[in-house]
Amino acid sequence: MSIWQEEKQSVVEAAREMLSMGLVTGTSGNVSVRLAPEEDGRELFAVTPTGAPYGSLSAEDIVVTDFDMTPVEGELMPSSEALLHVEIYNRRPDVLAVIHTHSVFSSVAAVAGTDIPPIIDEVMISIGGPIMVSVYAFPSSQELADKVCDALEDRNAALIRNHGAVGVGRTLRQALDVCALVERVSQIYFYASLAGKANTLPDEVVEAERAMFVMRRRSE
Ligand SMILES: [Zn+2]
Structure with a gap:
């Protein structure tokens, strides 16, 4: 049995939950978790494979690779957006889990x-600020990884131009909750705009909640 059995199983469960929450359809989207680095410092992560239906996914299907995409364990090809996951882990040492979705709103x-x-407090408290749309880049490219990280900065979610969304966290649970929140907030923003106006929170509230977000992160 793999030494990463538990981590791989948690990736499977998060992928299934992402599907059941309606955040993806078919085999789209992807889920990864950062693994403890090897003794020589080589960084590793466990990620969903490309093109595998989530319903029949098992821990054995989850791929372990290093940050140069050298395979370490697993028979299948890593997710086509694996470069995005690596770029986020490289730029954000605080991030231990990444989920990419194609949810509708x-x-x-x-x-x-x-x-x-x-527009609601959770955007500041759970995401840390506005959810920014990245500059367009071709799917699965390093350019997409770079542009999405530029949009993400130190926050927990970003929108991927003409594509979907990404949510990050200290745990898969947190990343999933962020992705669900991004979808809900996008929906609220859409309907509020149709209703005539999407009012943002008062500036002083945004400032205070941003300070809370930063303080909580420091204490983690
Ligand atoms: Zn995608």
Whole structure:
């Protein structure tokens, strides 16, 4: 049995939950978790394979690779967006889990090129600020990884231009909750705009909640 059995199983469960929450369809989207580095410092992560249906996914299907995409364990090919996961882990030492989704209202905002401002408190408290849309880049490319990280900065979610969304966290649970929140906030923003106006939170609230987000992160 793999020494990463537990981590691989948690990736399978998060992928299934992502599907059951309606955040992806078919084999789209992907899930990864950062693993403890090897003794020589080589960084590793466990990621869903490309093109595998989540319903029949098992821990054995989860791929372990290093950050140069050298395979370490698993028969299948890593997710086509694995470069995005690596770039996030490289730029954000605080991130231990990454989930990429294609949920509908997040994709609507990503297609419209609409950043989601802080319209409810959870955007500031759980994501750390507005959800920004990245500059367009081709799927699965290093350029996409770079552009999405530029949009993400130190926050927990970003929208991927003409594509979908990404959520990150200290745990898979947190990353999943962030992805669900991104979808809900995108939906609220869409309907509020249709209703006539999407008011953002008052500036002083945004400032105070951002300070709370930063303080909580420091204590983690
Ligand atoms: Zn995608």
